[in-house]
Amino acid sequence: MKAYSQDVRERVLRAVDQGIARSEIVRVLAVSLATIGRYLKQRRETGHVWPKAIPGRPSQKMTPLQAGLQGQLEALPHATQEQHCQYWEQTSGMQVSRWSMSRAITRLGWTRKKRRWEPASAMKRHVPPIESPSSNWMPTR
16 A cells, blocks of 8 residues: 655644544544554654655665666667567676566656657647538448
8 A cells, every 4th residue: 555645644743733633634634543643653753754665675686777778778769678678688697577677667767659749739630521422422232
């Protein structure tokens, strides 16, 4: 489950500080009583209510991959993810999966679309009127 935004956290604590009943805070801000208690405890112990870091070991491949991938993407803009994985393994000696490559490419802001999206102009949206059938047109049975 995603953490509540910093804005919601601050609104919860502001409501508690103003003396609003916790049941009212639960109803209006859609947080649980346990969440309110955790926020109060965290503020008391640390002085802030920032979201905690997600536990786990840091990625060993993502940092070097993101550092060197930009040049590869510029050199081979039309390559598939599998081709990028193969080229990365040839140049760096580090094997990465297609999914890791996809995450790294996404974090760099690259998309599969090669042109920038532009809204359609008013002229392109114009639909020509339907022409009437020609005089020699006969329906088939």
